[in-house]
Amino acid sequence: MTLRFPVRQMHAMTPPLMPPADPTAGVIAEDFAGMKSQAFGLARRAGLTPVLCPVMVRPGWRYLPASWWPMPLRAIRPLQMPATCMGPSGVMISIGGTGGAVGAAMRARGGRVVQIQNPRMDLRKFDLVIANRHDEISGPNVVLSRTALHGVSPECLAQARRVWAPRLAHLPRPLVSVLVGGGNGRFRLGAAEGHALAAQLGRMIDCDGVGLALTPSRRTGVEVREILSHHLSPKGAWVWDMEGENPYLGLLACADAIVVTADSVSMISEAVATQAPVMVAALPGRSRRIGLFMQDLTQAGRIRVFDGRMRDWPVAPLDDTQAVAQEMRHRLNLK
Known part of the structure; x- marks a missing residue:
């Protein structure tokens, strides 16, 4: 679609954190500002409180593309995830290639995972994939936006x-x-x-x-x-x-x-x-x-x-993040 405009114990995981009072989304991402901005922006626009669950790759595994990891949860340090984010009623948001590999493994263990950006693997490994039009991917579980996701509301x-x-x-x-x-x-x-x-x-x-x-x-x-x-x-x-x-x-x-x-x-x-x-x-x-x-x-x-001169012309704000967040809520049946 293009927009115009009880859980088993998981390998390589520490015991779940105590769930916070508000609905949460566990963000599976490397601790980079650009990735956090997109995932946190999507979660907040969808009415969820994002909690970063940083992906820290073990020594040696970085030399192999994440999409090639045979057992992604063994390639990372133990991932801390709020209990409310796991299982069929929870939400996890993965982003990028490394986050996507881990997110796909988490979904295979029973979680619901929304992937941001092209994961460069089988898109069916995710409940929803949110990417940009310029990523040139498509599928029944793909939502495309014109702009990158963000929290600049x-x-x-x-x-x-x-x-x-x-x-x-x-x-x-x-x-x-x-x-x-x-x-x-x-x-x-x-x-x-x-x-x-x-x-x-x-x-x-x-x-x-x-x-x-x-x-x-x-x-x-x-x-x-x-x-x-x-x-x-x-x-x-x-x-x-x-x-x-x-x-x-x-x-x-x-x-x-x-x-x-x-x-x-x-x-x-x-x-x-x-x-x-x-x-x-x-x-x-x-x-x-x-x-x-x-x-x-x-x-x-x-x-x-930009040609070195001030230019002015009529414009309107262009931001697909809110529409994408609403579509995510609809697809996942978030109450």
Whole structure:
């Protein structure tokens, strides 16, 4: 489907934790911010309280793709899972290839598992698979979305706006928020790219008179951060120094326009969930999946390529997370 818009003791598990009072979803994931953001966002939008059950792979097993593990629960350290998440009435959410391998093994032992992202294994091993259109998978238990899942809801943005609007009030309007990622296996963001981006952003400040607030991410290299700060701070831009409270949500909430680097589906997905037009700063590299993702959003009129100038056009928030969460509740018959 494409959206528009008593349990046996399990191997490699410690005794179940005492169940919390609220309905919970056990999140089977490696302890990475991007994965937690997607799984926690889905759970909360579905009215569940997410509990991270971190997957810690034993030494030696990382050299073998998780989908090849003959006994996934032997490949990880004991997984702690709330008792209410297990069995036919519980819910577990796995994400990524490693989480998916463990999630499939948990389902084989009697649990209900929702997988986020293409697990790169038989999709029938899960009760539900939630993936992006650009993953190019299909099946009776597959739900597809245009954007990555996340927790940037209107309520979350409103709360962040109340906190950050006074802190950013000294900057000129329109305010352009800049979200900077980092190099990965598909795109490059080193010193040369940092200089080019700084020049483009500086030109926008000079030519269009915008205020500019910029946040690097954990993946942004130190040299790139220094280049951006050195070039933009003298022009009156506010550049987060990675100290104190993270301004990310505040920049999303307060922006009149957003510039985001092309390396991150998650950051672009969160940006287009706001009411601001989103411009994507190109980076050297190539990814078929991210290309299809951006093509979809371009056709929807939600993003444009950043060319060093402020651009404004009518937009509406684009976020499939809530619809996906509702579909999950329907498919799993969650009360």
